[in-house]
Amino acid sequence: MSAKTSFKIVISDPKTGKAEQVEVSGEQALRLIGHKIGDIIDGALVGKPGIKLRITGGSGRAGEPMRPDIQGARKGYFLLSGPPGYWPKEKGERRRRFVRGNTISEDIVQINAVIVYEEQAKASS
Template identity: 35%
Template sequence: MKFNISFPETGQQKLIEIDDDMKVRNFYDRRMGQEIEGEVLGEEFKGYVFRIAGGNDKQGFPMKQGVLENRRVRLLLADGHSCYRPRRKGERKRKSIRGCIVSYDIAVLHLVIVQKGEQELPGLTDDPRPRRLGPKRANHIRKLFALSKEDDVRKYVVRRKIEREGKPAKSKAPKIQRLITEERLRRKTKEKKDKKEAWERAKTAKKNYLRLVNQVMYRKNHPDKASINDEVKQATA
């Protein structure tokens, strides 16, 4: 069985293959999300704790969280479900997926390191890989730099330097998403005002229409009284 081990703190991952059935057997009948001691894979993983994050069987069908089976099943999946990407709006499809319980049919198992052990793992914990891009959403930038709501987020955007041969160096910054500015507040206020005015106009138009319908129905059901009322109105005019 192959194990795809990742370490979120360094942003690295490594694929190893273990043919010893005695070591692999420790993962059987375990569910996604459960934690297991890394020592079962070898002495180099002593002190490590892994979390089972997923896997694929020998035919490439993925494991799905919440399906308490150790075999392959067919489920009706829709938008928002894992293991399925709809091509059209509202589309549903019955697809084959594997349950969340590990069995001997699993070819690749994904493990995430939740606790670091005693030894360094080359290519996994020894070489931190910093993220190329910084956060883009306003709340994420505030969380990264511990800012309050009164601080200006635009001053703390992580800029990326771009250097090209024969050209002057320049920096590039992403567009901040969900940034609350005075212009946005004015736009939201205008939208609410326009919506309220449209509701008032629709209410007035409905009231006038119902009055007109009542007049027409009254003249239709009482033609004599309607003609007398018209003569009285003409005489008083």
């Protein structure tokens, strides 16, 4: 693992519909390696303390998207029938497309995340 690892993290806010991009490098970036799509991480890892983030996807150096149904940090050609990575033109159409697995590795360039809000009823109880 190199110390020059860096990620661009796109943080989406579902309440406002806005997104912001944060660049993370060095020790903070190394802490993200190994997390998977669907994992909830602390916002302090990306410089946003006090919030929780759910990883929703990402893309590699060549622009290949991460797929939640492919395990591991591998990449390759997989037979796909729907997004992400392939949008069929006809019903039942399938194609082989180059995509990544669901685990963050050093080869990932962009990580997509969404802010997770806890229900107000649970917070006040």
